[in-house]
Amino acid sequence: MEERGSPDGDPARSLEQGPEGPETPIQVVLRVRPMSTTELRRGEQSALHCSGTRTLQVSPPGGGPDMAFRFGAVLDGASTQEDVFRVCGVKRLGELALRGFSCTIFTFGQTGSGKTYTLTGPPPQGEGVPVPASLAGIMQRTFIWLLDRVQHLGVPVTLRASYLEIYNEQVRDLLSLGTPRPLPVRWNKARGFYVEQLRVVEFGSLEALMELLQMGLSRRRSSSHTLNKASSRSHALLTLYVSRPAPQQVPPVDSGEAPVGGKLCFVDLAGSEKVAATGSQGQLMLEANSINRSLLALGHCISLLLDPQRKQSHIPFRDSKLTKLLADSLGGRGVTLMVACVSPSAQCLPETLSTLRYASRAQRVTTRPQGPKSPGVKPPPQVEAEMLQLQEENRHLRFQLDQMQTKAPGIHGAREAWAQRNLYGMLQEFMLENERLRKEMRQLRSSRDLARAEEHALAQQVHELERHLHSACSLPQKGSAHMCPCSTGPAASCHALPPLCSCYHICPLCRISLAHWSCPRRECYLPQTLEPEALGHMSLSARPPPWVPPPHPGSSKLPQERCHSDWTQTPVLAEMLTGEEVVPSAPPLPTGSSNMPPMLRGVSGISNLTQRLEALTHQMSSSLNLGQKQPQPIEDMQSPGQGLSPH
Numbered sequence: 001m002e003e004r005g006s007p008d009g010d011p012a013r014s015l016e017q018g019p020e021g022p023e024t025p026i027q028v029v030l031r032v033r034p035m036s037t038t039e040l041r042r043g044e045q046s047a048l049h050c051s052g053t054r055t056l057q058v059s060p061p062g063g064g065p066d067m068a069f070r071f072g073a074v075l076d077g078a079s080t081q082e083d084v085f086r087v088c089g090v091k092r093l094g095e096l097a098l099r100g101f102s103c104t105i106f107t108f109g110q111t112g113s114g115k116t117y118t119l120t121g122p123p124p125q126g127e128g129v130p131v132p133a134s135l136a137g138i139m140q141r142t143f144i145w146l147l148d149r150v151q152h153l154g155v156p157v158t159l160r161a162s163y164l165e166i167y168n169e170q171v172r173d174l175l176s177l178g179t180p181r182p183l184p185v186r187w188n189k190a191r192g193f194y195v196e197q198l199r200v201v202e203f204g205s206l207e208a209l210m211e212l213l214q215m216g217l218s219r220r221r222s223s224s225h226t227l228n229k230a231s232s233r234s235h236a237l238l239t240l241y242v243s244r245p246a247p248q249q250v251p252p253v254d255s256g257e258a259p260v261g262g263k264l265c266f267v268d269l270a271g272s273e274k275v276a277a278t279g280s281q282g283q284l285m286l287e288a289n290s291i292n293r294s295l296l297a298l299g300h301c302i303s304l305l306l307d308p309q310r311k312q313s314h315i316p317f318r319d320s321k322l323t324k325l326l327a328d329s330l331g332g333r334g335v336t337l338m339v340a341c342v343s344p345s346a347q348c349l350p351e352t353l354s355t356l357r358y359a360s361r362a363q364r365v366t367t368r369p370q371g372p373k374s375p376g377v378k379p380p381p382q383v384e385a386e387m388l389q390l391q392e393e394n395r396h397l398r399f400q401l402d403q404m405q406t407k408a409p410g411i412h413g414a415r416e417a418w419a420q421r422n423l424y425g426m427l428q429e430f431m432l433e434n435e436r437l438r439k440e441m442r443q444l445r446s447s448r449d450l451a452r453a454e455e456h457a458l459a460q461q462v463h464e465l466e467r468h469l470h471s472a473c474s475l476p477q478k479g480s481a482h483m484c485p486c487s488t489g490p491a492a493s494c495h496a497l498p499p500l501c502s503c504y505h506i507c508p509l510c511r512i513s514l515a516h517w518s519c520p521r522r523e524c525y526l527p528q529t530l531e532p533e534a535l536g537h538m539s540l541s542a543r544p545p546p547w548v549p550p551p552h553p554g555s556s557k558l559p560q561e562r563c564h565s566d567w568t569q570t571p572v573l574a575e576m577l578t579g580e581e582v583v584p585s586a587p588p589l590p591t592g593s594s595n596m597p598p599m600l601r602g603v604s605g606i607s608n609l610t611q612r613l614e615a616l617t618h619q620m621s622s623s624l625n626l627g628q629k630q631p632q633p634i635e636d637m638q639s640p641g642q643g644l645s646p647h
């Protein structure tokens with residue numbers, strides 16, 4: 001006999017223990033309903049036989065090989081609703097929900113197999129006729145247990161409920177205040193898939209919850225067909241949210257935030273059906289097709305979830321609304337229980353085998369149950385210690401921040417005022433300094449212009465005096481007894497007046513120091529390089545200044561650069577004043593006059609001119625006076641030091 005099913009041992013152990021590790025398999029309980037009166041009336045045979053508490057034995061009609069399916073628990077038609085509730089370990093799931101886990105219980109099977117009966121019990125036999133408590137389904141029993149459990153917890157617990165159906169691939173709110181309308185299914189990282197704008201109703205009593213359940217059941221779409229007088233035409237999801245809220249906590253409804261705390265979801269799937277068997281037509285057939293498609297998508301996801309490699313990749317949960325809303329229960333962080341329901345009739349065996357295979361695959365699917373994030377659930381000690389440390393650090397930082405903010409306005413204000421004052425003061429200083437510099441520059445320019453004008457005037461006077469002096473010194477007629485030897489010099493001797501010859505020769509007639517060009521000993525310098533004849537052919541501007549020392553042997557280049565002292569000498573000035581400029585640049589400032597006040601700089605040139613002017617005036621007057629006297633003998637000229645000796 002072939003046996004398929006759960007590799008786990010005792011179903012009670014596995015179902016009671018809840019999450020056991022990172023990978024937790026979906027628990028599957030198989031329920032075989034009793035033969036219905038219709039099936040018995042038709043004389044149908046049972047093809048199923050329960051062997052023990054976990055094995056279902058299938059005996060195909062016509063003598064085929066027996067098959068055995070092993071599940072977490074197998075319940076035959078004699079099992080009561082209380083047995084199902086107990087064996088399924090729903091209390092354990094309720095405890096997990098109270099601890100913050102997300103738990104799902106869903107029923108699966110062929111139409112008319114007893115799914116709704118298992119979850120909610122039989123429908124009322126008539127209006128106002130209550131369903132016996134013994135027939136109450138898993139949901140009512142869970143409600144009773146949960147309300148009682150919460151009452152005895154001793155801590156405040158908030159209970160809320162939502163109830164929706166997926167009908168023809170549309171989500172409808174079974175608890176909506178108005179007419180149910182299609183709601184969108186959204187996804188975000190925190191919540192995964194969720195229904196937007198779904199009404200979540202808080203309740204505080206069993207009666208209130210039962211009313212919500214009845215409200216939803218009465219709104220849920222159902223129809224009658226051959227196999228079921230009250231066949232559900234939609235998948236229905238009732239979710240209980242269990243939380244222990246903080247005082248200021250506002251229960252999230254559909255804001256996109258993940259609900260804090262655990263939940264317990266009951267999913268009553270619509271039954272798969274063969275349209276030929278049910279005789280569905282029109283709307284019923286459309287509903288059947290929609291139901292079958294969504295169940296096919298669910299089966300596909302389950303098959304893919306069995307493959308560990310495929311599980312890490314893409315699972316097509318988006319293929320239907322049903323798979324979207326069950327994604328977390330099947331492949332995510334939830335704890336899931338599946339109750340597979342089958343009919344014992346041999347006439348339903350193909351659909352029963354399909355359900356059994358389906359359930360067999362499902363129980364090999366694992367989830368990774370994740371602990372709660374609810375503030376009401378105690379975290380592990382290590383995490384709790386870390387949280388306390390972070391809270392303390394946070395408090396300390398807040399305290400420091402408060403202190404800084406208390407002090408900051410004064411400090412900040414003072415710094416700002418200081419900065420403003422200083423910047424403004426610096427700006428003012430810069431402006432004043434700029435104004436002072438501008439004024440000084442204007443004075444300097446004025447002084448410079450004044451000095452230039454004065455220099456020009458003096459130069460003119462010097463030039464005039466030199467011209468007069470030259471006239472006075474020159475011999476008017478050839479052969480005159482008073483002929484001055486100066487006249488024997490080059491014709492342009494007047495241009496070489498300054499400086500006077502360094503050999504101190506004195507004109508024997510006028511008794512004035514001879515200019516270099518007039519001096520009989522002028523060969524001291526110039527004859528060595530340039531003969532007077534050569535000089536005579538040169539323009540005045542091209543002639544080397546007479547005071548310039550002979551150039552370096554072998555070099556024909558005449559020096560052009562002059563030092564400052566050269567510029568302060570009258571020869572240079574004289575050269576300038578005659579209009580024969582030899583150096584195209586302005587004279588450098590005196591090196592030793594850096595400490596001199598700006599207004600006095602450049603005055604030295606004027607001072608020299610003034611001295612020169614006085615010397616020339618004196619020289620001219622002397623020349624004029626001497627011109628009236630008898631010239632001395634020529635021998636006196638041999639004693640140059642007699643008259644002009646500096647000593």
Ligand SMILES: Nc1ncnc2c1ncn2[C@@H]1O[C@H](COP(=O)(O)OP(=O)(O)OP(=O)(O)O)[C@@H](O)[C@H]1O
Binds near residue numbers: 117272
């Ligand atoms: N364990 C059971 N004991 C007695 N009657 C049952 C049991 N299970 C189911 N029934 C009856 O069988 C019929 C079909 O049951 P139910 O409506 O729960 O099936 P279903 O799987 O929900 O069908 P559908 O998918 O069409 O909604 C109902 O009349 C129900 O009372």
